[in-house]
Amino acid sequence: MVKQNTTLDIERNLGNFAYPETHTHDAGVGLTEKTIHYISDVKQDPDWVREFRLKAYKTFMSKPMPTHWASKDLEAIVFDNIRYYLSGGTQAKRTWEDVPEDVKRTFERLGIPEQERKFLAGVEAQFDSEAVYSNIKKAVGEQGVIFVGSADGLKEHPEIFRKWFGKVIPTGDNKFSALNSAVFSGGSFIYVPPGVKVKHPLQAYFRINAENFGQFERTLIICDEGAELTYMEGCTAPKFNTATLHSAVVELVALKGAKIQYITVQNWSNNVFNLVTKRGLAHEEAEVKWIDCNIGSRLTMKYPGVVMKGRKARGEVISIALAGDGQHQDTGAKMVHAADETTSNIISKSISIGTGRATYRGLVHVPKHLKNCKNNTECDALLINANSRTDTYPAITVRGTGNAVQHEASVSQVSAEQIFYMQQRGLTEAQAMSLSVNGFVNDLVRQFPMEYSVELKRLIELEMEGSVG
Amino acid sequence: MSNPSAVLEAKPAVEPETAAILSGIQNRGDDKLPAWFTDQQRAAWTQFESLPMPARTDQAWRFSTVGALDLAPFVAARPLSEADGREVLERSTGLDETSGRLIFADDHFLERDALSEKLRKAGVIFQPLERAMIEHEELFRRHFMSQPATLGSAKFAALHEAFVRSGTFLYVPRGVEVQLPLETFHWLHAENAAIFPHTLVVAEELSKVTLIEHFRSTDRHRPGFACGVNDLIVGAGAKVTYICAQDWSDKTLSIQINDTTVGRDATALNLHLGLGGKYSRLESLSRLTGEGAHSDMLAVAIGDETQEFDARTLQDHASPHTFSDLLFKNALNGHSRITFGGLIRVEPHAHFTDAYQKVRNLLLSDDAEANSMPGLEILADNVKCSHGATSGQIDEDEMFYLLARGIPASVARQLLVGGFLNEVLERLPDPVLVAKLEELIAEKFARRAR
Numbered sequence: 001m002v003k004q005n006t007t008l009d010i011e012r013n014l015g016n017f018a019y020p021e022t023h024t025h026d027a028g029v030g031l032t033e034k035t036i037h038y039i040s041d042v043k044q045d046p047d048w049v050r051e052f053r054l055k056a057y058k059t060f061m062s063k064p065m066p067t068h069w070a071s072k073d074l075e076a077i078v079f080d081n082i083r084y085y086l087s088g089g090t091q092a093k094r095t096w097e098d099v100p101e102d103v104k105r106t107f108e109r110l111g112i113p114e115q116e117r118k119f120l121a122g123v124e125a126q127f128d129s130e131a132v133y134s135n136i137k138k139a140v141g142e143q144g145v146i147f148v149g150s151a152d153g154l155k156e157h158p159e160i161f162r163k164w165f166g167k168v169i170p171t172g173d174n175k176f177s178a179l180n181s182a183v184f185s186g187g188s189f190i191y192v193p194p195g196v197k198v199k200h201p202l203q204a205y206f207r208i209n210a211e212n213f214g215q216f217e218r219t220l221i222i223c224d225e226g227a228e229l230t231y232m233e234g235c236t237a238p239k240f241n242t243a244t245l246h247s248a249v250v251e252l253v254a255l256k257g258a259k260i261q262y263i264t265v266q267n268w269s270n271n272v273f274n275l276v277t278k279r280g281l282a283h284e285e286a287e288v289k290w291i292d293c294n295i296g297s298r299l300t301m302k303y304p305g306v307v308m309k310g311r312k313a314r315g316e317v318i319s320i321a322l323a324g325d326g327q328h329q330d331t332g333a334k335m336v337h338a339a340d341e342t343t344s345n346i347i348s349k350s351i352s353i354g355t356g357r358a359t360y361r362g363l364v365h366v367p368k369h370l371k372n373c374k375n376n377t378e379c380d381a382l383l384i385n386a387n388s389r390t391d392t393y394p395a396i397t398v399r400g401t402g403n404a405v406q407h408e409a410s411v412s413q414v415s416a417e418q419i420f421y422m423q424q425r426g427l428t429e430a431q432a433m434s435l436s437v438n439g440f441v442n443d444l445v446r447q448f449p450m451e452y453s454v455e456l457k458r459l460i461e462l463e464m465e466g467s468v469g
Numbered sequence: 470m471s472n473p474s475a476v477l478e479a480k481p482a483v484e485p486e487t488a489a490i491l492s493g494i495q496n497r498g499d500d501k502l503p504a505w506f507t508d509q510q511r512a513a514w515t516q517f518e519s520l521p522m523p524a525r526t527d528q529a530w531r532f533s534t535v536g537a538l539d540l541a542p543f544v545a546a547r548p549l550s551e552a553d554g555r556e557v558l559e560r561s562t563g564l565d566e567t568s569g570r571l572i573f574a575d576d577h578f579l580e581r582d583a584l585s586e587k588l589r590k591a592g593v594i595f596q597p598l599e600r601a602m603i604e605h606e607e608l609f610r611r612h613f614m615s616q617p618a619t620l621g622s623a624k625f626a627a628l629h630e631a632f633v634r635s636g637t638f639l640y641v642p643r644g645v646e647v648q649l650p651l652e653t654f655h656w657l658h659a660e661n662a663a664i665f666p667h668t669l670v671v672a673e674e675l676s677k678v679t680l681i682e683h684f685r686s687t688d689r690h691r692p693g694f695a696c697g698v699n700d701l702i703v704g705a706g707a708k709v710t711y712i713c714a715q716d717w718s719d720k721t722l723s724i725q726i727n728d729t730t731v732g733r734d735a736t737a738l739n740l741h742l743g744l745g746g747k748y749s750r751l752e753s754l755s756r757l758t759g760e761g762a763h764s765d766m767l768a769v770a771i772g773d774e775t776q777e778f779d780a781r782t783l784q785d786h787a788s789p790h791t792f793s794d795l796l797f798k799n800a801l802n803g804h805s806r807i808t809f810g811g812l813i814r815v816e817p818h819a820h821f822t823d824a825y826q827k828v829r830n831l832l833l834s835d836d837a838e839a840n841s842m843p844g845l846e847i848l849a850d851n852v853k854c855s856h857g858a859t860s861g862q863i864d865e866d867e868m869f870y871l872l873a874r875g876i877p878a879s880v881a882r883q884l885l886v887g888g889f890l891n892e893v894l895e896r897l898p899d900p901v902l903v904a905k906l907e908e909l910i911a912e913k914f915a916r917r918a919r
Contacts, residue, residue, distance in 0.1 A: 069528050366860075369835055386850035387817065395531070395842045398860035400835040405861070411847050411854040 030080040033057060036182055039085045043151055043185065046158070056171045056181030063175040071328055073299050077273055082245055084183045084216070140198060146191040147202055150218045153189025160191050164222055168251035168281045168307070177277040180216045180249040187217030187248065192227035192258075201230040201263070201449060219250040223258035223286075232263040232449065244272045246297075252280035252288055256310065259287045265452050268297035270327055276302045279334070282342075284310030291447060293320045293456055294329050303361060305334030308342035315344040320441050322460060323388075325354030332361035332394075337373045337403075346377040349441050352388035353464065362394040364405060371402040379409035382440050384433070384464075414440075434464045502634075505610065506602055513614075513630035520624040529621025532808040532840040533779045537722060537748040543663040543694040545632075546575035553658060554579055556687070561654045563683060564905055568649040569595045574656040574687075576635045576664040588647060594640035595651055598667055601638035609638060612671055612702055616728045620752040620781040625724045629665045629696045636667030636697075641676040641707075650679040650710075650902065657686040657693035657721060668699035672707040672735075679710040681902065686718035686745065689916075695723040705733040705759060712902060714909055717745040719774070724750045731791075733759025740897065742906055743770035743778050744913045750779040757784075757791035757819075766795040769893050769906075771886075771913055772805025772837065782811040784826065786819040786849075795826040798893050800886045801837035802917070812844040813856065819849045826856035831863065831889050833882070883914050 025042045028035070036057050040050040065074050140147070146157060154161045171181040192198060223229050246268065254260045260280060268274050274297040280288030290304035306315025317333035335344035350358035360379045381390035392409045414436040422432035438445075438457055445453045522538065523530040549557065557574045570582040578597040583589075594605060602609045618626035637653050655666040672678055686693060695717060703709045709729075717723055723746050731737045741751055755764040770778040784793040799807045813824040830839035841858035863885050871881035890910065894903045 068526060368838075381845075381847070383847065383850055383852065386820065387848075388850065390845065390847045392845035392856070393842065394844070394858070395840065396858055396860065397532070397838065397840045398830065398832065399838040401832050401837075401862040402835075403832075403860070403862075405859060407841070407843065407856075407858040409843070409845060409854075409856050411845060411852055413851060 026083065026086050029083055031057070031082070031084055031183070035084050039183055039185065042085070046155065048162070049154060052166070052171075053182050056178050059172045060175060060178035060182050063172070063178055065175060070301060071299055071330060073328065074273075077245060085185060140200075140202075143196045143198070144193040145196060145198060146189065148189050150187040150189045150220060151185065153220065157189070157191065160222060161189060161220065164251065164253050165220055166251075168253060168279050169249055169277050173277060176247045176275045177249050180218060180247050180277070184216045184218035184249065186215070187219040187250075188221070188231075189219070190221040190229065190231065192223045192229050194224040195226045196224075197228040198230070201232050203232045215246045215248070217248045219248070220253075221251070221260060221262070222253045223255060223260050225255045226257045227255075228259040230261040230263065230449075232265075232452065246272055246274045246276070248276045248278075250276070250278040254280060254282045254286035254288050256284045257286060258283070259289075261289045261291065262304075263291040263448060263452065265293045265295075265448070265456060266297070266300070267295045268300070270296055270298055270324065272297045274300040274302065276300075278302065278304040280304075280306045280315070282306055282308050282310065282313035282315055284339075285312045286310060287314040287316070289316040289318070290333075291318045292331065293448070294331055295322045295460075296324070297327060297329075299328045299330065301330045303332045303334050303363070305336065305363075306344060307336045307338060308344065309338050311339045312341045313339060314342065317346045317348070318444055318447055319346075319348040320444050320456075321348070321350040321358050323350065323352045323356030323358040325356055328357045328359070330359040330361060332359075332363075333377075334363045335365070335375055336363075337366045337370060337375070340370050341372045342370075343374045345375070346379075347444065348377075348379045349382070349444055350380075350390060351382045351384065351437055351440065351460075352390050353384045355387050355389070357389040357391070359391040359393065360409070362396075362407075364394070364396045364398075364407070366398045366400075366403045366405060368399040370400065373403040375405045377407040379407075380440075381409070381411045382437065383411065383413045384437070430464070434461050437464055501603075502599065503603060503606065505606075509614075510631050510633075513627045517624060517627035517631055520627060522624065523621060527621065529781060529810070531810065531842070533750070534748060534777055534806075537777065540663075540694065542661050542692065544661050546577070546659060546662040546664050548577045549574050549579070549658055553687075557656050557658065560687070561656075561683075563652045563654065564650060564681065564901060566649050566901075567652045568647050569651050571595070571597060571637055571653045572656075573597075573635050573654065573666065575658045575662050576666070578635055588645075591645045592640075592642035593645060593647060594638060596638055598636040598638050598669070599634065605638070605640070608640060608671070609669070612669055612700065614698070614700075616700060616730070616754075616756075618698075618726050618728070618752065620726075620754060620783055622724055622726055622750070622752050625696050626698060626726055629667070629698045629726070632663070632696075633665040633667045633698070635665075637669070637680075637682075639668075639670045639678065639680060641672045641678045643673040643704075644675045645673075646677040647679070650681050650899070652681050652683070654683045654685065655695070655697075657691070657695060657717060658688075659693075660691050661693065663694040663696070666695065666697040668697070670699070670701045670709060670711065672701075672703050672709045674704045675706040676704065677708040679712075679899065679902070681712040681714065681905070684713065684715045684717055684723070686716075686721060689718050690720055691718050692720035693718060693722075695721060695725075697724070698726045699728075701727075701729040701737060701739070703729065703731045703735040703737045706735055707732070708736045709738070710898060710902075711737070711739040712742070712897075712906070713740070714742045714906065715745060715749060716909065716913070717749070719745060719747055719776070721746045722748050725752070727751065727753040729753075729755045729764065731755060731757050731759070731762040731764050734761035735759065736763045738765040738767070738896070738898070740767040740769075740893070740906075741780075742909065743768065744909060746776065746778075748777045748779070750781070752781045754783045754785060755793055757786050757793060758788055760788050760790045762788065762791045764793040765896060766793065767893050767896055768797040769890050769910070770797075770799045770807060771890075771910065772799065772801040772803070772807060773913075773917055774803040774805065776803075776805045778805075778807045780807070780809050780811075782809075782826075784811075784813045784824050786813070786815045786822045786824060789818065789820045789822065789849075791819065792823045793825070796893055796896065797828045798831070798890050799829070799839065800831045800833060800890060801839060802833045804834075804836045806838045806840070808840040808842075809858070810842040810844070811856070812846060813854055814846045815849045815852050815854065817848045820851045822849060823853045825854070828858040829889070830858075830860040831886065832860060833862065833886070886914075
């Protein structure tokens with residue numbers, strides 16, 4: 001059987017590099033009302049945004065840490081040691097030539113430009129907290145699609161932005177959504193007009209490149225009636241010694257008959273606290289689908305949710321979590337049924353390697369007097385080493401007749417026979433293991449766009465290195 | 470709520486003179502309780518006072534109506550009048566054939582059917598707690614309240630320990646098999662009576678025994694409070710079947726804390742039937758401590774009107790090669806609510822564990838509510854674990870089939886609900902026990918029909 005080996009030395013080819021920092025705006029260390037004013041000043045926020053931030057700051061200060069249910073590791077976050085705002089001071093650029101040289105080098109290592117040319121309709125890459133590069137292909141722009149940074153969004157399109165901003169995820173939803181509301185910068189704002197189907201996925205890359213620097217991007221996506229959109233975000237971060245905080249808020253609004261698919265492949269370095277609130281609002285016959293892949297980070301807490309507000313709305317969460325040695329992936333999904341005939345589906349697969357811990361935490365809520373709501377939840381966990389850990393904590397509330405809810409979870413390990421079989425055919429144990437793990441998640445990985453699934457398989461292989469043998 | 474110490478009429482004043490209170494309660498029954506026991510009760514009272522009341526923000530009480538836990542109205546139970554006692558005895562109808570019976574009302578021992586000569590000679594002990602703690606002090610003390618309540622009710626376990634005055638002690642020596650089931654009755658009688666039924670079962674190596682307990686109220690609408698603890702200690706290779714049939718009045722508040730320790734190659738099966746009560750919380754823990762240990766945890770609850778059932782379970786695998794299987798089925802009518810919070814915990818090194826957990830809720834009305842929190846914590850390798858939770862309603866096609874054959878809708882529903890619940894009852898090894906439980910369930914259905 002698989003021998004125990006916890007001395008995982010994960011090589012991240014992607015993301016393990018950094019360039020000297022040159023920031024013109026720096027809010028300094030720690031969080032006070034002054035910090036909020038500083039951010040508002042630098043960003044030239046409208047008054048309502050400044051007030052929104054200040055109110056959120058008070059909410060953040062008054063809310064306790066959720067350690068009565070969450071990992072005690074949260075207590076290791078020292079809010080006073082974090083820098084809440086850094087910026088190169090550069091405005092979002094439209095052409096590649098305008099992008100500073102060192103930033104370009106970073107993106108080149110991530111392979112963005114080629115991908116952009118080949119597949120993508122637009123790129124919104126975030127270097128630290130400001131969008132430094134933003135481009136929408138002509139065709140998409142002509143269709144009336146708005147794809148800008150959230151700072152531009154709230155200034156240039158306040159009539160759409162204000163209507164939904166903070167409505168899907170209220171400031172006080174949790175301590176970290178309040179923190180994000182207070183200090184947010186960066187992130188995307190997308191509006192797709194009625195009936196427009198964006199053929200190619202829109203994509204944004206996020207990077208953290210300053211030690212002790214929290215990244216608080218805020219994304220708001222609105223798909224008007226009958227519109228369709230796929231959005232992708234990928235995260236890589238250089239390794240640093242001190243813990244870094246990433247706390248994003250992502251709000252999706254799918255109006256009647258709209259479809260939004262939001263894809264995340266996340267590969268934080270293993271000192272990052274990744275505490276993200278993501279929620280979608282699905283109106284009548286609309287569909288919101290989260291495809292979420294979490295690799296890396298010290299602690300990830302992320303439970304993408306869908307509120308199915310209109311009849312026949314549909315919510316889906318596909319989640320892959322890979323907890324390497326010393327990492328804790330606390331992921332899951334939230335499905336709130338708020339109308340008749342709404343359906344939701346959660347499929348979660350997790351892999352724990354070494355002392356890694358993968359947790360599924362879910363919430364399914366079907367309130368009173370709703371008819372024909374359906375939820376299906378499946379959680380599968382794979383344990384690689386003897387000291388690996390996995391947990392499942394679902395909470396399911398159903399009221400009334402006429403609804404069907406089912407939850408299933410299983411825990412297993414790679415079968416010794418499979419490994420034996422492959423070794424017989426000349427594979428090393430590590431290769432066999434890697435193949436098995438990829439097989440375990442394969443049906444989910446296939447749902448990712450092609451270039452992501454290739455990257456994902458590669459990342460899984462990298463994480464698996466040294467875990468056996 | 471703010472003053473949980475107002476539990477009993479003999480409640481402590483500002484500065485509790487606990488000793489006096491406790492002895493006051495205990496002397497009422499003219500018992501001569503040993504000093505070690507009353508000392509332990511005093512310590513438990515101090516502990517009860519120091520622990521906070523549960524809040525809904527506690528994970529262990531999530532979804533539970535903690536506001537129902539108002540202990541202020543309840544008073545210490547007193548012995549029954551002779552006439553009432555006789556009536557209770559007459560109404561204590563259980564199994565036709567048993568190896569022995571104990572009957573309690575309002576925490577006072579009423580009567581018993583003694584064990585056969587043969588079982589007594591074999592060393593089996595089946596007697597009221599208050600006698601066992603004197604006659605078998607060493608044995609009793611070793612196991613009495615030896616496991617901490619870890620599923621949220623530590624405060625109520627302390628309350629129980631502080632006020633327990635009656636219950637059952639069952640001891641089965643090595644290799645002895647008790648063929649017929651043993652049976653006990655705990656009745657709630659007086660208005661607002663508080664009782665603390667305790668059951669301690671110690672089954673030594675390779676022994677075998679079945680115990681069925683009935684929790685009932687003499688009046689279906691009289692309020693009462695029951696805070697019980699039952700500990701089962703299943704020695705190596707032993708087999709214990711424990712059934713708790715709860716049918717309190719519809720105004721009873723009850724908390725039942727069950728702790729089962731299953732040793733090497735031992736088999737434990739416990740089944741909790743929840744029929745009565747206004748708010749009934751069950752905390753059931755199975756600890757698998759020896760290789761080859763096997764535990765079945767079963768429960769059936771039928772909710773009507775505004776009844777609330779709250780079940781918390783833990784399948785604690787502390788040793789490799791252990792097996793546990795949990796199956797809870799609930800049928801909910803009216804405005805009833807059920808909360809299930811279960812956890813399978815596989816400790817590090819408890820490799821080669823098989824653990825299963827299944828919860829099925831059948832919602833029969835639009836106002837019924839089911840909350841399920843089936844949890845897993847796996848810290849070992851080579852584990853087979855799964856859990857499932859479903860909530861649904863009666864299958865239209867099945868209903869149609871029965872109606873098409875001329876069966877009235879109410880009967881058809883009852884048949885389908887009965888069939889749904891039957892999967893749990895069938896897991897009992899003895900058809901006599903299945904029949905008894907089915908009879909109790911049918912009585913509940915009949916009550917609803919009236």
